Amino acid sequence: MVKAIDMKCSSCGKEVEAEQNWVEFDCPSCKKDHIIRCEKCKQLENTYECSNCGFVGP
Ligand SMILES: [Zn+2]
Ligand SMILES: [Zn+2]
Known part of the structure; x- marks a missing residue:
């Protein structure tokens, strides 16, 4: 099965497929890049960076 997108946290790179939250x-x-955040990064309020426009945010 081919995955459409990489299911990895945009902040820490952890795979989130097995996670729930x-x-x-x-x-x-820019609404163009797809951001994924794992539960841990949500709780820690880690920042993510958009690979398309460079936007950094929580
Ligand atoms: Zn994460
Ligand atoms: Zn962007």
Whole structure:
């Protein structure tokens, strides 16, 4: 089976497929990059960076 997108946390790079509490959303700035955050990074409020426009945010 081919995965459409890489299910990895955009902050720490951890694979989130086996996790339950993670979120995915499009970059709030350019709406082009797909951001994934694991539960840990949500709790720690780790930052992510959009690979398309360089937007950094929680
Ligand atoms: Zn993470
Ligand atoms: Zn962006």
